[in-house]
Amino acid sequence: GGISELYDPVTASWSISGSLNAGFGGGRATLLADGRVLAVGGNRAGLYDAGVETPRFTMNSTSYCIGDRWNSVVTHPALEASVRLLGVSNGTSWEIPQWGSIDSDGSFKSSGSFDDGVKGTHTLHAEIGNVWSNDLSFVVSSCKE
Secondary structure: OOEEEEEEOOOOEEEEEEEOOOOOOOOEEEEOOOOEEEEEEOOEEEEEEHHHHOOEEEEOOOEEEOOOEEEEEEEOOOOOOEEEEEEEEOOEEEEEEEEEEOOOOOEEEEEEEOOHHHOEEEEEEEEEOOEEOOOEEEEEEOOOO
């Protein structure tokens, strides 16, 4: 046996996680061009796809006025995967079960504008295959002088 290391896709770093199981001694890990990690050693091999585990959710701002346009993007390597949107708006939970699906470019894009009924504080996250993205928080204000 030897020492095993664990790859954290959020920090893009490796950390020692314990001893290797028999049969994986002298192993090597290689970061592939598509973001997956190939681990090979002894009589074992494994493919780790960090992107499958953590969808990334972004919006164009964290502060909006009524009438402002918003743009959001969810990225994930699993093509045609269903995207569910969950949120808490002014303390009330809600969800859109079939918000969209990941396109052939690895993303789902959405946009719109805010009307009067959505003033306040909102926290959202996307879910793909029972895995949640990062939380995204923003505020919508009237912004009238």
